Amino acid sequence: MRNLLRCSFVSVAVMALCTVSALCQAAPRLPGELAWAIRYDPKTFDPAKVDEQASELVRYLTAGVLVRLNRQTQELEPQLAESYSISQQGTLIVFKLRQGLRFSDGATLTSADVAWSIRRVLAPATQALVAEEFISPSDVTVDTPDKLTVRVHLPKRVIGVGKLFDWIAIEPANRPSEGRVTSGPFTVAEYKRGQYVRLKRNPNYWRRDGTGAQLPYATGVRMDVLNNREQEIALFLRGEFDLIDGLPADYFGLLKQKAPQSTRDLGASLNTEQLWFNQSSVAALPDFEKAWFTNRGFRVAVSEAIRRADLARIAYDGHATPAYGFISPANTIWHNNNLKYPHESATDAARMLEASGFRRSGSLLWDGSGHPVKFSILTNAGNAARQKMAAMIQQDLASLGMQVTVVTLDFPTLIERLMHKQDYEACLLGTINAEPDPSSMMNMWQSSSPNHQWNPSEKTPATEWEAEIDKQMQAQASNPIQNARKAAMDRVQQIVADQQPFIYLVYPNVLQAVSPQLRGVQPAILSPGLVWNIESLRRQEGAR
Amino acid sequence: MKERIPVVLLLLLILAAVLTLLLTQHGYAFQDRDAIMAPTSAQHLAGTDELGRDRMVRVAAALLIGLTGATAAAAITTLIATCFGLLAAFSPRLVAIVLLFVSDLFLSLPWLFLLMMARSLLPLTATPMETAVITFLVLAVLGWPACARAIYRGAVQLRSAEWMIQGHACGLKTRQLVRLHLLPHLQSLFLPQFLVCVPAFIVAEANLGALGLGVGEPMPSWGSMLLELDNSALLARSHWVYLPIVLLVAVLLILESLTSKVETNA
Numbered sequence: 001m002r003n004l005l006r007c008s009f010v011s012v013a014v015m016a017l018c019t020v021s022a023l024c025q026a027a028p029r030l031p032g033e034l035a036w037a038i039r040y041d042p043k044t045f046d047p048a049k050v051d052e053q054a055s056e057l058v059r060y061l062t063a064g065v066l067v068r069l070n071r072q073t074q075e076l077e078p079q080l081a082e083s084y085s086i087s088q089q090g091t092l093i094v095f096k097l098r099q100g101l102r103f104s105d106g107a108t109l110t111s112a113d114v115a116w117s118i119r120r121v122l123a124p125a126t127q128a129l130v131a132e133e134f135i136s137p138s139d140v141t142v143d144t145p146d147k148l149t150v151r152v153h154l155p156k157r158v159i160g161v162g163k164l165f166d167w168i169a170i171e172p173a174n175r176p177s178e179g180r181v182t183s184g185p186f187t188v189a190e191y192k193r194g195q196y197v198r199l200k201r202n203p204n205y206w207r208r209d210g211t212g213a214q215l216p217y218a219t220g221v222r223m224d225v226l227n228n229r230e231q232e233i234a235l236f237l238r239g240e241f242d243l244i245d246g247l248p249a250d251y252f253g254l255l256k257q258k259a260p261q262s263t264r265d266l267g268a269s270l271n272t273e274q275l276w277f278n279q280s281s282v283a284a285l286p287d288f289e290k291a292w293f294t295n296r297g298f299r300v301a302v303s304e305a306i307r308r309a310d311l312a313r314i315a316y317d318g319h320a321t322p323a324y325g326f327i328s329p330a331n332t333i334w335h336n337n338n339l340k341y342p343h344e345s346a347t348d349a350a351r352m353l354e355a356s357g358f359r360r361s362g363s364l365l366w367d368g369s370g371h372p373v374k375f376s377i378l379t380n381a382g383n384a385a386r387q388k389m390a391a392m393i394q395q396d397l398a399s400l401g402m403q404v405t406v407v408t409l410d411f412p413t414l415i416e417r418l419m420h421k422q423d424y425e426a427c428l429l430g431t432i433n434a435e436p437d438p439s440s441m442m443n444m445w446q447s448s449s450p451n452h453q454w455n456p457s458e459k460t461p462a463t464e465w466e467a468e469i470d471k472q473m474q475a476q477a478s479n480p481i482q483n484a485r486k487a488a489m490d491r492v493q494q495i496v497a498d499q500q501p502f503i504y505l506v507y508p509n510v511l512q513a514v515s516p517q518l519r520g521v522q523p524a525i526l527s528p529g530l531v532w533n534i535e536s537l538r539r540q541e542g543a544r
Numbered sequence: 545m546k547e548r549i550p551v552v553l554l555l556l557l558i559l560a561a562v563l564t565l566l567l568t569q570h571g572y573a574f575q576d577r578d579a580i581m582a583p584t585s586a587q588h589l590a591g592t593d594e595l596g597r598d599r600m601v602r603v604a605a606a607l608l609i610g611l612t613g614a615t616a617a618a619a620i621t622t623l624i625a626t627c628f629g630l631l632a633a634f635s636p637r638l639v640a641i642v643l644l645f646v647s648d649l650f651l652s653l654p655w656l657f658l659l660m661m662a663r664s665l666l667p668l669t670a671t672p673m674e675t676a677v678i679t680f681l682v683l684a685v686l687g688w689p690a691c692a693r694a695i696y697r698g699a700v701q702l703r704s705a706e707w708m709i710q711g712h713a714c715g716l717k718t719r720q721l722v723r724l725h726l727l728p729h730l731q732s733l734f735l736p737q738f739l740v741c742v743p744a745f746i747v748a749e750a751n752l753g754a755l756g757l758g759v760g761e762p763m764p765s766w767g768s769m770l771l772e773l774d775n776s777a778l779l780a781r782s783h784w785v786y787l788p789i790v791l792l793v794a795v796l797l798i799l800e801s802l803t804s805k806v807e808t809n810a
Contacts, residue, residue, distance in 0.1 A: 230776055307577075314596070375669065378668070388595060405760060424668070425668070
C-alpha cells in the first residue's frame with residue numbers, strides 16, 4: 001500500500017514532466033505558413049463525407065466550390081461559377097463556370113467535373129450529410145450542355161438551395177483524391193495522425209487580388225492536433241500559433257491580461273446552451289418522473305427559477321448573453337424581437353409548481369403522488385462553463401425544494417445515454433448553429449427526427465404544440481416568400497418559449513485571439529470565424 | 545515526545561477544520577454570487593472560488609470528509625484483510641493456496657480502472673453523501689489484498705510459535721487460540737497496516753475526484769478541489785487556489801510520519 005502511495009507521487013511528477021516537455025513541442029513552421037490548433041484529428045479528408053468540425057474545416061480550406069457564403073455579409077458570392085441563376089419555380093439552377101479553371105495538378109476543370117462531384121455527393125452510397133438538404137436527392141439530376149455550363153434539376157423547390165453548393169467540393173471527375181488534388185486555395189500535403197495536418201498552396205487557384213497577385217497569400221497552413229487549452233495558449237503567446245477560434249471564457253481573461261491587443265469578443269454567437277428534460281415515452285424512467293417532465297408547469301417553473309444573468313456573468317465571466325429562445329439576437333434576420341417568455345422569479349416559479357400539483361414540505365418539493373422531486377442533470381466533462389452552470393442551477397432549483405444532482409460524463413458515454421439508451425432525466429448541453437437560416441434546424445425541431453432531443457423519433461407528434469412546430473417548420477422550409485417564412489419561425493420561437501421543451505440558458509459570445517502578425521483578418525460570427533477568408537490571410541514577420 | 549508531534553499536528557488540523565465549519569455563517573455549498581473569486585476578507589479568510597463559495601470552509605470540509613472516509617475505509621480494509629489473512633493461515637493447504645491466489649489476483653488488477661468502473665456504475669441520482677460513502681466503500685473493498693498478505697505472513701510465523709503449540713497441547717481450540725493469543729500478538733501489525741491505508745485512500749479519492757468520479761458536487765473533496773489547479777487562468781487570479789494541495793501534502797506527510805514512527809516502535 002505504501003508503494004502505491006509512492007507510485008502516486010511518482011506518477012504525478014512524471015505527468016508534470018511530460019506536460020512541461022509537451023509544452024515545448026510544436027511542429028516546425030515553414031516560411032509563410034499559417035498555424036493554429038484543432039481539437040481532434042479529422043475523421044476523413046474526403047470532402048463529400050465530412051461529418052465533424054475538423055474534417056469540415058479541412059474541406060473549407062481545400063475545396064473549390066461553385067458559390068461561397070460570405071461569412072460577414074451572409075450573402076452568396078460566385079467562386080468557380082462566374083454566375084448562377086435559379087428559375088422562378090425554384091427547380092432549375094444554372095451555373096456558368098469561369099474560363100480557364102484548373103485543378104491543383106494542372107488538369108482542366110470543366111462542367112463534367114462539376115456534374116460528377118454533385119452526383120457523387122447526392123448518391124446514397126456516399127452518405128453525404130448535405131444530400132439530405134436537397135429533400136429528395138435521388139430525384140435530382142445534373143446535365144452539362146457545354147463545358148462551362150452545369151444545370152441542376154430539382155424535383156421541387158428547396159429553400160436556400162444556393163448555399164448548399166458552398167458545401168460541395170468540386171473534384172476531378174472519377175479521381176477523388178481526399179484533398180490531394182483540389183480546385184480550392186489549398187491542398188492536403190501531409191498528415192501525421194495525432195500531430196498535425198499540413199496544407200500547401202494550390203498553385204493553380206483561380207483567384208487573384210486587386211493587384212493581380214495570386215491568392216492565397218499564405219504558402220500553407222499547419223493545423224496541430226491539440227486538445228489542451230493550456231498548451232494552445234502557451235504556444236499562441238510564444239508566436240507558434242497565429243490564432244485561436246472559440247476561446248473558453250475563463251482563458252479569455254487570462255489572455256487579455258497577457259496580450260490585450262490579441263483578444264476579440266464579437267458578442268453573442270448563434271450557438272445556444274440549454275437544459276432539457278427527457279420526455280421520451282420509451283425512456284427508462286418511472287412514470288411519476290415522466291409525468292413531471294411532460295408537465296408544462298414544471299418546465300416553466302424550472303425556467304423561471306434559473307437566474308440566467310448570473311450564469312452569463314459567473315460561468316462565462318460576462319462573455320455570454322442570457323438566452324430565452326433558440327435563435328440568438330445575433331441572428332438579426334430570424335430572431336423574434338417580440339418573444340414573450342417566462343420571467344425569472346422564484347416566487348412565480350413556486351406558484352406555478354403549486355398550480356401544477358406540487359407541494360412544498362420542509363426543504364423538499366413533493367409531487368401529487370407523494371414522490372420527492374429529485375433528478376440528475378447530465379453534462380459533459382471537460383467543459384468548465386457547463387459544469388459551473390449546472391452547479392448554479394442546482395442551487396437555483398434548491399430554492400424551489402428540488403434536489404438536483406449534477407453528473408459529468410465523458411462525451412461518448414453521454415451521447416450513448418442521450419441518443420441510444422434514453423437513460424437520463426435532464427441534460428445540459430449546447431447547440432452549434434453553423435448558419436443563420438432556420439432551414440438548417442429542421443432536424444432538431446421535426447418531431448420525427450432522431451435529433452429531436454427531448455423526445456426523439458416520434459411516430460406522430462406527442463402533443464398538439466409539437467404538431468404545430470412540425471407544421472410551421474415545414475411551412476418555412478417550403479414557402480419561397482421571406483415574410484411568410486419569418487412569420488412561421490416567429491411562431492415556432494413563441495411555442496418553444498411557451499412550452500419550454502428546451503430551457504435556453506445563454507448564448508456564449510464568440511471569443512477569439514489573433515496574432516498581431518496576422519494580416520487580413522475579418523472576424524465573423526459564422527464558422528469558420530477567423531479563417532473564412534483564408535485566401536486573404538498572411539503572416540507579417542516582425543510585426544507587433 | 546517527538547512521536548507525538550504528528551498526532552498533535554493532525555489533531556490541530558482537525559480542530560481547526562471543525563472550528564471553521566462551526567463558526568461559518570453558510571455551508572460549504574453556499575454560492576455568494578456577488579463575491580466570485582473574492583480576495584481574503586474577514587468574511588472569507590481564504591477568499592472564494594469561481595462560484596463564490598468560501599474556500600476555507602470547503603477546504604475544511606474536504607479535510608474532514610477525506611480523513612473520516614479514508615479512516616473508515618482503512619478500518620474496513622484492515623478488518624477484511626485480517627479475516628482473510630487468518631483464514632488463509634489456519635486453513636488446509638489447498639484452501640490457503642486458493643485464498644492466496646484470489647488475493648494475488650486482486651493485487652494484479654488495475655485498481656484505478658476498476659475503481660473508475662465501479663464508481664461509474666453508480667446510479668445518476670446518488671446524492672453527494674451517497675457518492676462519498678460509496679467511493680470510500682469501493683476503496684475499502686478493493687484495497688485489502690496487500691494488507692491480507694502481510695497479516696497472513698505474520699499469522700503463519702506465529703502459527704508455529706512455542707506458545708501456540710503449548711496452547712494446542714493444553715486443549716485450546718484454534719478459534720480460542722486466535723482470539724485469546726494470536727490477535728493480541730498481531731496488534732503490532734494491524735496498526736501500521738491501518739495507518740498505511742489511510743493516506744493511500746486519501747490519494748486514491750483525490751485521483752478519482754480529479755477524474756470526476758469521486759465525491760459528487762457540491763460536497764467538497766480533495767479531488768474536486770485539485771481540479772482547479774488544471775486551469776492556469778484560475779492560478780493567475782488567486783494564490784489561494786493552492787491551499788487544497790498544500791494541505792493535502794501536509795496531511796499526507798503527517799500520516800506518513802505517524803506510520804513510520806508506529807512501525808519503528810512495533
